[in-house]
Amino acid sequence: MGALAVPAWLIQGPWTIWGIAAVATIGVIVRPFFWPEFIWAVAGAALLVGLRLLPLSDALAGIAKGTDVYLFLTGMMLLAELARQEGLFDWLAAQAARHARGSATRLFTLVFAVGTLVTIFLSNDATAVVLTPAVAAVVRAAKAKQALPYLFICAFIANAASFVLPISNPANLVIYGSHMPPLFHWLAAYALPSVLSIAATWLLLRWTQRADLRDAIASDIDAPSLTVCGKLTACGIALTAIVLLTASALGIPLGLPTFLAGLATAILVLACARSSPVPVLRNIAWGVLPLVAGLFVLVEALEKTGITNDLASWLAGLAHQSTAMAAWASGLVLAVGCNLVNNLPAGLLAGRVVQVAHVPESVRAAVLIGVDLGPNLSVTGSLATILWLTALRREDIQVSAWRFLKLGAMVMPPALILAIAGAFVLN
Numbered sequence: 124m125g126a127l128a129v130p131a132w133l134i135q136g137p138w139t140i141w142g143i144a145a146v147a148t149i150g151v152i153v154r155p156f157f158w159p160e161f162i163w164a165v166a167g168a169a170l171l172v173g174l175r176l177l178p179l180s181d182a183l184a185g186i187a188k189g190t191d192v193y194l195f196l197t198g199m200m201l202l203a204e205l206a207r208q209e210g211l212f213d214w215l216a217a218q219a220a221r222h223a224r225g226s227a228t229r230l231f232t233l234v235f236a237v238g239t240l241v242t243i244f245l246s247n248d249a250t251a252v253v254l255t256p257a258v259a260a261v262v263r264a265a266k267a268k269q270a271l272p273y274l275f276i277c278a279f280i281a282n283a284a285s286f287v288l289p290i291s292n293p294a295n296l297v298i299y300g301s302h303m304p305p306l307f308h309w310l311a312a313y314a315l316p317s318v319l320s321i322a323a324t325w326l327l328l329r330w331t332q333r334a335d336l337r338d339a340i341a342s343d344i345d346a347p348s349l350t351v352c353g354k355l356t357a358c359g360i361a362l363t364a365i366v367l368l369t370a371s372a373l374g375i376p377l378g379l380p381t382f383l384a385g386l387a388t389a390i391l392v393l394a395c396a397r398s399s400p401v402p403v404l405r406n407i408a409w410g411v412l413p414l415v416a417g418l419f420v421l422v423e424a425l426e427k428t429g430i431t432n433d434l435a436s437w438l439a440g441l442a443h444q445s446t447a448m449a450a451w452a453s454g455l456v457l458a459v460g461c462n463l464v465n466n467l468p469a470g471l472l473a474g475r476v477v478q479v480a481h482v483p484e485s486v487r488a489a490v491l492i493g494v495d496l497g498p499n500l501s502v503t504g505s506l507a508t509i510l511w512l513t514a515l516r517r518e519d520i521q522v523s524a525w526r527f528l529k530l531g532a533m534v535m536p537p538a539l540i541l542a543i544a545g546a547f548v549l550n
Contacts, residue, residue, distance in 0.1 A: 137428035140176050143167050144421045148464050151414065152503045160509070161410040164417025168424075177424040185423030186416045192296050193412050194378030196248075198385030199290075200407045202360055203249040205392050208403060209353040211360075212241075212257040217346035220261045225342035227267060231332070234258055234273050235325055238280040244364045247281035247292050251511040252408065259518045265340040271522065272332035274515065275530065278499075281507040283324035283538060285495045287317040290367050290377060293415075294466055294505075298474040298491050306371035312488050316545035320496055323538035331533055352395045359388030411506070415467065422471040431472070435479035442482045447547070449482065454489030454543045458497025458535070462504040470494040488546040496542055499535040502527045 147167025151160045171177040206212055215237050223230035238258075242250045255277040262270045285292035289299070289309055296303065304312070329336075349357075363384035370380045393400055425431070442449035453473075461469045473494055477487050498504025502512055502524050515522060 137430075139174070140171065140424050140428055143170055143174075143176070144425055144468075147417070147421055148468055151418075152465055152509070159410045160506075161412075161414035161417065164414045164421065166417075168417040168420035171420065171424045177420070177427065181423055181427075182420045185420045188300075188423075189415055189419045191376045191378030192293055192415055194382040195290070195296055196293055196411055196415070198363075198378075198381030198383070199246045199249060200411070201385035201389050201403070202356075202363060203245055203253050204403050204407050205356050205389055206245075206249075206360065207253045207257075208406070209350060209356045209392065209396075210347055211349070211353050211356050212253050213260065213347055214349045214353065215241075216254070216257040216261040217264070217344060220265050220340075220344045221342075221346050223265070223340065223342070225339050227336040227338060227340050228329075230265065230267075230340060231272060231276070231329065231336055232325075234261075235276050235280060235328075238276050239284045239321060242281050242284040243287045243291050244360065246290060247285040247505070247507040248411075248510060250277055250281040251507040252514060255511055255514040256518060259515075259520065261344070264344050267340045268338050269335035270520065272328075272335045274520065274522075275328060275332065277514075278508050278511045278527075279324050279328055279534060280321070281511065282496055282499045282505055283320045284317065285507075286313050286320075286491055288368070289371050290364075290381070292495050294470040294494050295491065296377065297467070297470045298477070298487075298494060300474055300478060302478065303371070303374070303376065305374045306368055309371065312484060312546065313491075315548055316488065316492055316542040319541040319545045320492075320538045323541050324499070324534060327534040327537060331530060352392050355395050356388065356392050359384070359391065363388065408510075414506075418468050418471055421468060422475065425472060426475065431475045431479060434472075434476045438476060438482060438486070439480040442480070442486055446483050446485055450486045450489035450547070451543065453486060454493035454539070457490060457493030458500070458539050461494060461497040462501040465503060465509075466494050466498045466505045485547055489543050492539065492542045492546060496535065496539050499538070500528065500531040504531075 144167060147163050150163025150167070154160060168182060172179055172182050216234065219233035219237050220230055223233055238250050238254060241254050255274060258273050258277055259270060262273050267273065286295060289295050289303055363381070366380050366384050367377055370377055389400065389403065393403070438449060438453060441452060457469060457473055473490050477490055498508055502508050512522065
């Protein structure tokens with residue numbers, strides 16, 4: 124054996140896979156050297172294959188499992204970037220400011236309503252990435268003394284409203300995989316939990332930010348006009364929502380319809396504007412796709428260690444003893460765990476576990492709620508919150524992890540408890 128050969132014991136055993144997965148996940152969350160998140164996920168996946176801990180065929184199979192998610196994300200990113208480029212989000216935020224008529228509390232509620240709608244119909248990532256700078260601009264125009272109460276909305280509602288519809292969060296597609304329930308079954312399971320989650324988040328955010336919402340704001344705000352292409356973008360988003368709701372009602376996977384609807388909207392809007400697609404394509408955060416692909420490979424490798432079957436056996440046994448205990452335990456553990464490892468890898472692993480365990484629907488609902496809503500505890504909980512922080516930095520606004528954690532500790536737990544309790548009422 125050569126002097127530089129890697130000892131066999133060093134690359135054998137499940138602990139090596141766990142170590143690589145842990146380092147890759149930490150890299151995604153912390154971003155050492157300010158490298159993009161996808162580099163760490165892809166590097167971890169490549170290392171697993173390079174050390175022969177995961178066969179290349181299995182890695183490719185893991186990547187292929189995310190096809191529906193990649194198509195969904197691409198379509199949504201196209202729509203979100205078109206809306207940003209055509210000023211749709213700026214227009215929406217400015218309309219909210221004008222209708223506030225000088226009241227900070229009314230502006231707070233209107234921004235919350237806009238954020239809720241954007242999250243429901245364009246996904247939580249769109250709220251974090253595109254609505255955040257629009258809200259920051261409007262808050263400056265309204266001469267609000269404190270901008271953070273309004274900007275916190277973009278982070279918290281991005282997670283709190285992310286299980287209203289299957290399209291509201293890519294994590295929903297990950298957890299259900301190819302077994303996504305039809306729309307009406309989804310609404311039957313998640314309508315009440317969503318209402319409770321959104322209402323609790325609004326009440327708690329409003330209460331915690333009350334001191335900064337006492338001062339009046341400017342009422343004479345110039346709202347930008349919405350161009351013909353901006354209106355066409357809005358129509359495209361509305362039609363996309365209808366297409367996706369129809370596909371969901373028919374039990375059709377959402378990835379391809381989302382991609383085709385986003386592509387069709389982009390072609391029409393760019394033709395209307397007579398502009399090149401290059402600016403739209405350049406501004407899309409394409410790194411999200413290799414990030415998700417890398418995470419799929421990491422989870423594929425973790426399955427080889429037997430962790431999925433072990434967790435599935437534990438969850439199935441717990442559900443056999445008590446469905447309520449299984450739901451509360453899995454929902455609460457995942458809600459906290461997402462803040463330690465981020466909700467994308469946690470959701471991927473949890474989705475596999477519930478599929479193997481064949482748990483009651485109330486348990487699956489609690490798992491999804493934990494993965495979607497739990498990240499409101501800290502800035503590391505979800506990709507949407509990480510993207511929100513990035514958007515704030517571009518606006519020269521800093522929010523410390525400690526400040527977010529203190530607020531999240533007050534806002535997230537009551538909303539989570541109410542949402543999981545609501546899932547029991549409907550399941």
